[in-house]
Amino acid sequence: MKHITSYAHIKHRRLTANGSLIFDGSSSGSLPEFLTDAYRAQGMSYPKYHKMDTLCKLGMLCMEAAVKESGMLTEYPLDKIAIVLANAASSMDTDRVHQASISDKAAYFPSPAVFVYTLPNIVIGEIAIKYKITGENAFFVSECFDAGLLLNYLEALFHGETQAAVCGWVEADGDAAEAFIFLVEKSNKSSNFKPLNQEAITELYNQ
Amino acid sequence: MVFTSYSNIISPLGFTSQENYQAIRAGKTGVQNMVLPFSKEPFCVASIGEAEFEKQISKVRGASAHTRLEALSILSIGDVLAQSGIDPADRRTLLIYSTTKGNIDILEGRYPSIPSERAYLPAFAKHLQDYFKFAHTPVVVSNACISGLLAVIIAKRFIEQGTYDNVIVCGGDILSEFTISGFKSFNAMSAEPSRPFDANRTGINLGEAVATLLVTNKKELSAPYHTEIVSGASANDANHISGPSRTGEGLLQALQNTLKDQSTEDVGFISAHGTATPFNDEMESIAFERAGLSGIPLNSLKGYYGHTLGAAGVLETALSLEAMKHQELVRSEGYAAKGVSGNIRVIESHQPKSYSAFIKTASGFGGCNAAALFRRTINHIDR
Numbered sequence: 001m002k003h004i005t006s007y008a009h010i011k012h013r014r015l016t017a018n019g020s021l022i023f024d025g026s027s028s029g030s031l032p033e034f035l036t037d038a039y040r041a042q043g044m045s046y047p048k049y050h051k052m053d054t055l056c057k058l059g060m061l062c063m064e065a066a067v068k069e070s071g072m073l074t075e076y077p078l079d080k081i082a083i084v085l086a087n088a089a090s091s092m093d094t095d096r097v098h099q100a101s102i103s104d105k106a107a108y109f110p111s112p113a114v115f116v117y118t119l120p121n122i123v124i125g126e127i128a129i130k131y132k133i134t135g136e137n138a139f140f141v142s143e144c145f146d147a148g149l150l151l152n153y154l155e156a157l158f159h160g161e162t163q164a165a166v167c168g169w170v171e172a173d174g175d176a177a178e179a180f181i182f183l184v185e186k187s188n189k190s191s192n193f194k195p196l197n198q199e200a201i202t203e204l205y206n207q
Numbered sequence: 208m209v210f211t212s213y214s215n216i217i218s219p220l221g222f223t224s225q226e227n228y229q230a231i232r233a234g235k236t237g238v239q240n241m242v243l244p245f246s247k248e249p250f251c252v253a254s255i256g257e258a259e260f261e262k263q264i265s266k267v268r269g270a271s272a273h274t275r276l277e278a279l280s281i282l283s284i285g286d287v288l289a290q291s292g293i294d295p296a297d298r299r300t301l302l303i304y305s306t307t308k309g310n311i312d313i314l315e316g317r318y319p320s321i322p323s324e325r326a327y328l329p330a331f332a333k334h335l336q337d338y339f340k341f342a343h344t345p346v347v348v349s350n351a352c353i354s355g356l357l358a359v360i361i362a363k364r365f366i367e368q369g370t371y372d373n374v375i376v377c378g379g380d381i382l383s384e385f386t387i388s389g390f391k392s393f394n395a396m397s398a399e400p401s402r403p404f405d406a407n408r409t410g411i412n413l414g415e416a417v418a419t420l421l422v423t424n425k426k427e428l429s430a431p432y433h434t435e436i437v438s439g440a441s442a443n444d445a446n447h448i449s450g451p452s453r454t455g456e457g458l459l460q461a462l463q464n465t466l467k468d469q470s471t472e473d474v475g476f477i478s479a480h481g482t483a484t485p486f487n488d489e490m491e492s493i494a495f496e497r498a499g500l501s502g503i504p505l506n507s508l509k510g511y512y513g514h515t516l517g518a519a520g521v522l523e524t525a526l527s528l529e530a531m532k533h534q535e536l537v538r539s540e541g542y543a544a545k546g547v548s549g550n551i552r553v554i555e556s557h558q559p560k561s562y563s564a565f566i567k568t569a570s571g572f573g574g575c576n577a578a579a580l581f582r583r584t585i586n587h588i589d590r
Contacts, residue, residue, distance in 0.1 A: 079442070079460055090309070090328050090349055095385070099314045102388045115389035116449045116572060119307060121350040125573030128443040134460060137441050137575045138357060141347040143329035149346060156364035161440070161464055 002158055003193035005072065007182035007204050008065035010058055015041070017065040019207065031177055035061070042068075051113065052126060053094045054172040059085070059123035060130065062179035063166065072164050072183050073131055080163040082136035083124045084153055089173035090120045090141050123170055136162055145169050145180070147201040154196065158186055169205070180205050209363045209436045210429035211581065212373075212421035213290040214525035215283045218414070218512055219253045222263055223286065228529040232557060236511045236540055238400045238412045245315065245384040251399055253414030253513035254382050255279070273334070274310045274318055274325065276381045279417040281338055284377050287419045288339065291428060293373055295339040301371045302345040304332050305358035305378035306517035309349075311385045335377075352480070352571030353441060354378065355418070355520025360439035360579055362422040372424050378521035379417035386516070387413055393449070395484055403481030403507035403539060404488045404553050406546030411482045414513025418522035429584065432528045437564075439579030440464035449572055451487055455494025455549075457576035458568060462498040465566070465578040473582070474503050475562025476536050476554065478527040480569045481507020482514050483541065487570060492549025500566070501550040510540025520569050520577070527565050531583065536560050 008017040013025040013034045023041035025034035035057045039049060042064055049060055067073060072081070094117040101110050116122060121139040128134065136157055140149060150167055157165065168181035182204060184196055194200040215223060219237030220230035230237075237253035264270050264278045273281060284302070287293075293300055306328065312318075313326040324330045332345040348358045355378035362374035380386075390396050390413060397410035421428065422436065429435075442464065444457035451457075477500060479491055488507075495501065508523050515522055530537050539553045564582040 078445075083443070088327065088329055092327065095308075095311065095314060098389060099385060102384060103315075108388075110388040110392040112389075112393045112449070115392055118385075118389065119349070119351045119572055121571075121573040121575060122448050124350075125443065125448045125575065128445040128574055129448070132445050134443050134445045134457060137350060137353075137443050137573075138348065138361065139350045141328040141332075141349050142344070143333070152365065152368065152370055153361070156361075156368045159364075159368070 002184055002186055002196040004182050004196055004200055004204065005185050005193045006066045006070035008062045009207065010062050010177065010179040015061060015065055018069055022065055031175060046130060053117040054177060055091060055093060055120065055170055056117065056123045056126045058172055058177055058179040059127060059170040062181040063127050066181045066183055067131065070183050072185060076164040078132050079134045080161055081133045082157050082162045082165040083127055083133060084138045084150060084165060084167045085124055086140040086142055086146065086150065086169055087120060087171040088141065088143055089171060091118045093172040093174065094118050127166060145205055147198045147205065151198050151201060154184060208424065209366045210423055210426065211432050211434045211436060211528055212423045212428040213287045213431050214528060215286040215419045216416065216522055216525050217279050217283050218416040218522065219255050220511065222282065224525050224529055227526060231511055231537060236400065237414065238513050243382060250387060251397060251412050252382055253412060255415055274321060275312065276310055276379050277331065277334055280335055280377055280379050283417040283419040284335065284339060284375060287375060287421050291421050293421065295341040298342045299372040301343050301365065301374045302335065302341050303348060303358045303362055303374055303376045304335065304345050305348045305354040305376065305521060307349060307351060307354060307380055308383065308386060312381060312383050315384055351573050351575055352516060352519060353569040353575045353577040354517040356524065356567055356569040356577045356579060357441055357520065359420065359422065359436065359520060359524055360441065360577060363436045363439060366422060366424050374422045375419060376422055376521055377417065377419040378518040380415060380516040380518050382413055382415040397483060400541055401483035401509055401513065402541035403483040403509050404545065404547055404551065405542045406544040408483040408485065408488060408546060410484050412513035414515045416512055416515040416518040416522050418518050418525050420521055420525050432532050433583055433585045434528060434531065434581050435584050437580040437582045438465045438469060439577065441575060441577040444574035446574055448574065451490040451570055453490065455490045455497060457574055458491060458494035458570055459497050461576045461578040462494065465580050469580055471500065471503065473563040475531065475560055475565055477503050477505040477566045477568065478523050479505050479507050481509050483509055489547045491570065492547035492551045495551050496549040504536055504552045504554045506537055506539035506554045524567050527567060531565055534559060534561055
């Protein structure tokens with residue numbers, strides 16, 4: 001029986017994990033400030049974070065919050081943990097930055113440090129690097145959060161080598177910034193956790 | 208069992224899989240130095256010629272309502288639907304679209320009369336759904352350069368799960384100033400036709416293509432290639448976002464999971480990723496050697512098509528299916544002298560060969576890797 005064993009949200013500039021508030025940046029500041037303050041609030045020390053684009057920062061913050069309250073990374077082989085993420089805007093937030101750097105021929109400065117983030121799955125890569133997770137990868141792009149698609153694909157993965165998964169929705173598009181990460185485990189001794197099904201995923205997403 | 212069925216390839220070398228295969232057999236390549244609409248500087252790329260594009264596109268209903276990628280995708284998906292007789296409105300049929308950048312040329316302001324929201328991938332996919340009246344919202348996979356092969360693997364998984372009977376996998380990306388300027392900023396672009404695995408390789412050529420492959424559980428639809436998708440896997444290097452693992456960890460893991468419990472005795476060749484960047488090809492050679500695949504001949508098709516990004520995995524699978532159908536090995540274009548440290552055997556000339564399986568691999572930014580094994584379901588050889 002597969003269970004959702006931990007989850008975290010970033011919504012309206014509030015970072016929560018398993019329903020508890022970790023950092024509230026909702027009443028003040030810009031999105032970049034929130035991304036820095038929430039990083040500090042979690043006591044993270046990962047200098048690479050500061051080079052990342054908004055999409056990756058949202059994913060990293062949410063992953064850190066979800067995984068902190070979970071034993072997943074020590075209980076499962078890291079090559080059996082999958083990362084499956086989705087969003088609606090792909091890498092549009094950074095696409096616009098790269099496009100702006102090449103639109104004006106008089107100020108033509110495309111940068112590899114920007115261009116590399118013009119792929120949505122880079123957030124999967126960043127999570128994989130930080131937590132040394134090497135299992136299955138997939139990034140889906142859908143108009144809105146699609147619990148059915150994620151559930152179907154998780155079920156298919158668990159049918160194979162996968163024993164645990166990092167799954168969720170990470171969206172960055174201008175001022176719109178949102179993330180939801182949930183961890184799924186193939187076998188867990190505790191019965192306190194939610195069984196993996198579409199209703200559970202949807203309910204947690206809407207929290 | 209999950210089978211490959213009808214396919215289509217739209218590229219500088221033709222508008223069907225058969226045309227593409229014949230062009231390659233005749234020694235043609237789609238890569239050339241040319242000046243693109245957005246630049247005065249010539250680039251070495253594989254671009255679909257405007258005259259041929261206009262001619263083909265006139266077949267598409269309401270041609271001016273579509274972007275370049277939409278029009279090419281409509282032609283490619285339409286060809287596979289026509290060949291297979293599959294009804295897109297059937298609830299057991301799904302479209303999976305694989306792309307890295309979709310309608311990225313909308314950001315360049317290329318289509319004043321097309322709503323700019325179609326730069327978003329879900330709106331792009333919805334446009335294709337509406338055109339063909341697919342029963343389901345298409346699933347979009349955007350996972351860098353493994354997108355196409357991953358989409359084929361995902362199709363197999365959804366069918367095995369019982370969610371669908373038929374999955375049309377379409378992969379596409381166009382040439383754009385966006386991607387060319389980006390790869391150029393990485394100093395990854397070669398000024399001449401690329402030379403995968405060669406000692407004198409200097410980087411990639413970008414290419415544009417759309418390719419479609421029907422994946423099905425219906426044996427009667429397996430006739431084009433009589434081939435099963437045996438297994439497939441993806442894996443992450445967990446090493447670097449824009450450079451591959453020096454030791455090929457992710458690709459090795461993807462290969463090991465794909466080949467678990469499988470014999471490789473009947474594998475005729477490996478269709479490698481082979482972008483012709485120094486690091487990528489070196490990494491692949493090491494992974495293949497570590498996976499114990501040094502004895503299997505190998506090619507990269509990037510010398511014919513350039514790197515077609517989200518299309519590559521679908522295109523190269525379809526072309527490899529054509530090669531296996533003809534019981535031939537395809538020369539790895541651009542290769543002359545071995546320039547990687549891993550022990551590999553690059554295919555130096557087109558040649559007949561009797562075999563019944565091939566391995567396809569892909570690797571990409573974000574440290575992602577994928578592999579899949581394809582095997583014939585009959586012994587009959589229709590040379």
